[in-house]
Amino acid sequence: MASCALALAGCANETIAAETDAATEADVSAQVETVEQAGLCLDAGPQTPRDIAGVYGLNSVTFPKAPPSTEMNLCNIHTHTNAEHKGPDFSVFVNDSDYGGYACNATQDLTEAELTPVEGAYGKVKPGDTIEVHWVHTTCDAAPGEGLGACVPETCTDPLLRVEAQVFLVVNDESAADFTELAAVRQAGGVWQPGGIPSSTGTPVSFRGSTTGPSYNQMQCSPAQVTWSVRPQCTKLDINSLHAWAEEGNVFNETKSHGVRQLVTAPELLSPIE
Known part of the structure; x- marks a missing residue:
């Protein structure tokens, strides 16, 4: 009777194990099907922008990280309204439009004087707005110029790109x-460099990603491979200098600030932050 009971227990365990394996396979299949139904561009590499407070990512596409920006040529500077990334100090969601994104947490604390309207030549920005500035660098032998095309001239093969x-x-x-000081251009150590990038806004979060802008989303991905360094804290910028x-x-x-790409949240499109 004892041996019979043991046999029955073994059969039951095998049945449970088989059912568990089947359930696991079903869960995985369901997850894959859900991702495919969502229309995510899974054939692309890691995408940007992201929540820099999270390190999780499932995108397995890898590429060499770019060297420090001080060893690369500054090739472009531009701004986005509002922040494309989400961070500890810029986590207030504005909306999901082309000029949505995230605002600095301290926006509501600005004084009446700081919010005084002013006319000027730089469009899409007013006092009280949040902007994200991108200093784009390349390993190509390139000079600062218009658009991201300045960063990848036809004569340059396999460039590495970094955005501060x-x-x-x-x-x-x-x-x-x-x-005007931060966006100035100069040569230092044989490469083009910016006039300055804030150094008191926290340790930059570095990760692999892509280019941004409102023409991309989680279904239409950017093919570019970019190393990012995003500082976690906001700081104030004078509208008159813009x-x-x-x-x-x-x-x-x-002459104007650009739109934003909405936050990439699908883990399948994000690189793990090391």
């Missing part, structure tokens, strides 16, 4: 950061 990103809270206050940058003219031919 900083989120700003725009105010009418000349004591705030001066964009207007001055546009009025004086700049080598990037930038």
Whole structure:
């Protein structure tokens, strides 16, 4: 009787194991089917923007990380309204339009003076807005110029790209950061460099991703491979300096802030942050 009972127990265990395996396979199949039904562009590499407070990602496409920006050529500077990324200091969701994205947490604390309207040459930005500035760098032998095409000239093969990103809270206050200084271009150590990038806004979060902008989403992905460094804290920027940058003219031919790509949230499209 004992041996019979043991046999029955063994049969039961095998049955349970088989049912568990079948259930696991069904769960995996269901998850794959859900992802496919969502229309995610799974054949692309890791995408941007993302919530930089999260390190989780399932995208297995990898590529060499770009060297430090100080060893690369600055090739483009442009801005987005609002922040494309979400971070600890810019986590207020605005909306899902082309000029949606995220706002700095301190927006509601601005003074009446900081919010005083001012006319100028740089469009799509006003006091109280949040912008995300991108300093784009390339390993190509390239000079600063208009658009991302300046970063990958036809004569350059297999370029590595890096974007240094900083989120700003725009105010009418000349004591705030001066964009004409931050967006200046100079040569240092044989490469083109920016006038400056804030260094007091936290340790940049670095990860593999793509280009951004409103023409991309989770169904239409960017094929570009970009190393990102996104600073986690906002800082204030003087609106008057933005207007001055546009009025004086700049080598990037930038006269207005660009739209945003909505946050990429599907783990399948995000690289793990190391």
